[in-house]
Amino acid sequence: MNKLFLVLLAFIAWSTSIYAQSKILFVTSNQDFYGSTTISASNHFGEIIEPYEVFIQAGYQVDFISPKGGAIPIGYLNTSDSLQKKYLYDAWFMDKLEHTLKPTEIIAENYVAIFYSGGGAAMFGVAEDTTIQKIARNIYHRNGVISTICHGTAGIAYLKDENGKSLYAGKRITGYPDKFENTEMDYYKAFPFSIDQAIQKNEGNFVYSEKAGDGFHLVDGRFVTGQDPSSAPQVAGEVVKMLKHHFKNPNGSVKTDSEQVTETLLHYIEGTANGQPERLQKAFHPSFNLYTVATDSLWIRSGEQYIANVQVGEKTNRIGKIISIDIAKDAAIAKAEILIPNVRLFTDYFLLLKYGGAWKIVHKSYSWRDLTSMEGK
Numbered sequence: 001m002n003k004l005f006l007v008l009l010a011f012i013a014w015s016t017s018i019y020a021q022s023k024i025l026f027v028t029s030n031q032d033f034y035g036s037t038t039i040s041a042s043n044h045f046g047e048i049i050e051p052y053e054v055f056i057q058a059g060y061q062v063d064f065i066s067p068k069g070g071a072i073p074i075g076y077l078n079t080s081d082s083l084q085k086k087y088l089y090d091a092w093f094m095d096k097l098e099h100t101l102k103p104t105e106i107i108a109e110n111y112v113a114i115f116y117s118g119g120g121a122a123m124f125g126v127a128e129d130t131t132i133q134k135i136a137r138n139i140y141h142r143n144g145v146i147s148t149i150c151h152g153t154a155g156i157a158y159l160k161d162e163n164g165k166s167l168y169a170g171k172r173i174t175g176y177p178d179k180f181e182n183t184e185m186d187y188y189k190a191f192p193f194s195i196d197q198a199i200q201k202n203e204g205n206f207v208y209s210e211k212a213g214d215g216f217h218l219v220d221g222r223f224v225t226g227q228d229p230s231s232a233p234q235v236a237g238e239v240v241k242m243l244k245h246h247f248k249n250p251n252g253s254v255k256t257d258s259e260q261v262t263e264t265l266l267h268y269i270e271g272t273a274n275g276q277p278e279r280l281q282k283a284f285h286p287s288f289n290l291y292t293v294a295t296d297s298l299w300i301r302s303g304e305q306y307i308a309n310v311q312v313g314e315k316t317n318r319i320g321k322i323i324s325i326d327i328a329k330d331a332a333i334a335k336a337e338i339l340i341p342n343v344r345l346f347t348d349y350f351l352l353l354k355y356g357g358a359w360k361i362v363h364k365s366y367s368w369r370d371l372t373s374m375e376g377k
Contacts, residue, residue: 022258022327023061024113024239025139026052027132027155028100030068031124035190042075044119046229047149048097049087051115054236056324059258060243062096063111067125067132069102076119076229092324092335103131108138112243115236118150118176118229123191126155127198133159140167140222143246147239149226150176157198169203171220174227177208222246257359261325261332261352264359269320269336275313280306285353285360292366317341330354345369 026048034041055062066072074097078084087093114136116122126132136159140146146167148156153175159167175195181188199206208227209216217226217234222242226235264283271279280303288303323335331353338346351363 022059022256023063023111024055024115025106025111025135026062026064027114027116027126027152028064028066028072028097029119029121029123029125030066030070030072031121032073034120034187035124035192037186037190039187039190040073040075041120041124041187042073043117043121044076044150044229045074045084045088046076046078046081047118047152047232048074049083049093050229050232051117051149051236051239052087052093053083054233054240058240059256059262060240061258061325061327063106064096064100065103065106065132065135066100067103067129069100069105071098072100073121074119090323092326092333103129103135106135108135109142111135111139111144112142112246113145113147113239114139115239116148116152116155118148118152120151120187122151123154123193127157127192137161137167143222145222145224145239145242145246147224147226147235148173148175149232149235150228151195153199153225154193154195157193157195157202159202166203168199168220168223171204171223172207172218173199173204173220173223174206174208174216174218174225175199176228177206179208179210180212180228257327257332257354258325260354260359261327261334262322264352264361265322265325265334265336265350268361269318269322269338272310272316273318273320274315275311277307277310277312280310283361285362288361288363290364290366292368332359340371342371344371 028043028048031041033039052062077088079088116126132155136146136156146156153173156168161167178194178196196206207218212228213230215230215234217224217231217238219238224235224238224242226232267279267283271277271283284303284307290301290303290306292299317340319339319341321337323337325332325334334350334352336348336350338348346366346368348364348366350361352359353362
C-alpha cells in the first residue's frame with residue numbers, strides 16, 4: 001500500500017510538472033488613475049499583445065492576473081498596427097482582459113514564467129501585493145523565469161525571498177528610467193516610488209540605455225527585463241529561449257498538453273492540405289461534426305463526410321495557422337485561420353477533449369470571408 005501511495009504521488013508530481021511546462025502568467029494592474037489624481041492610467045496594450053503573440057506562437061498558454069481580478073484598463077493603443085488591430089477585434093482575447101484572475105485563484109506550480117507588463121497603471125497595486133510576490137517567488141524557486149518590461153519592472157520593486165533577501169541582489173535589471181520621465185508633471189509626482197531607486201534599494205543593479213526605443217533588454221540569471229515598449233519581442237524571445245533550455249521534457253516520448261493539442265490541430269490542417277485522410281482520422285473523434293451558417297441556415301457535416309472528400313495524395317494550396325489555444329485540464333478550445341489564396345479566408349473554432357491519453361477534436365464551428373469579391377478594391 002505504501003509503495004502504491006508513493007507511486008501515485010510521484011505520478012501526480014510528474015504530471016503536474018508536464019502540465020506546468022506550457023503555462024506563463026501575465027501580471028497586469030487594475031489602476032484607472034495615477035494615484036489620487038484624475039489623470040487616466042492604463043496597461044500598455046502593445047506590451048501585452050507583443051509578448052503574448054511570441055508566447056502563443058511558441059506553444060505556451062497565457063493566463064492574466066491583476067490585484068483585484070476582473071477588467072483592467074488598457075491604453076497606448078495604435079490601431080494602425082496590424083498586431084494590435086488583430087487582438088483588439090479578437091473577442092476571445094479581449095474577454096481574457098475583461099476577466100483577469102485574482103492572485104488567490106492562481107496555483108503557482110502550474111507556471112514556468114511570470115511576466116509583468118507595463119503602462120502607467122503598473123506603478124500601482126502590483127508591487128505591494130504579497131500574494132503576487134509569493135507567486136513570483138514560487139515560480140522562481142521552481143527554476144522558472146521572472147520577466148518585466150518598462151513600468152512593469154515596478155512590480156518587482158519589493159521582491160524578496162522567504163528570508164527577506166532580494167531575489168535579484170547584484171543582478172542587472174532594467175525598466176523605464178527616471179531619465180525619460182517628466183519628473184515635474186503631476187502623473188510622475190503621483191508615483192509611489194521611482195523604479196530606478198526602488199530596484200537599487202532592493203539590492204539590484206539598475207541599468208538602462210541612454211537611447212530610447214532601441215530594444216534595450218537584459219538577461220541576468222533567470223531575470224529577463226526590458227527598458228521600454230521597443231524591447232517587448234526581445235524580452236519574450238529570451239524568455240522562450242530560457243524556458244526551452246530549463247524545461248525540457250523528462251522523456252523524449254512525452255509531450256506537453258499544449259504540444260499534443262498543437263499536433264492534433266496540425267493533423268487536421270496539414271492532413272487536409274496534403275491529402276492525408278489518415279491524419280484526419282487521428283485528429284477527429286469518430287462522432288465529430290462541423291458546423292457553419294450558409295444562406296442564414298445551419299449547415300452540419302459529419303467528420304466522416306469531411307474525410308471522405310479528402311483524396312489521398314491530392315494536395316491543395318490551403319495555408320493554415322493556429323491563432324490560439326486555451327487548455328483547462330482535459331478540455332481545450334482553439335482558433336485557427338485557413339487561407340485559400342485569392343479565394344477564401346476561413347476562421348475555425350475547435351473544441352477538443354483529452355481521453356484515452358490523446359487529444360481529439362470533438363467539434364468545429366467556422367465562418368469564412370470571400371476574397372474574390374475584394375479583388376480590384
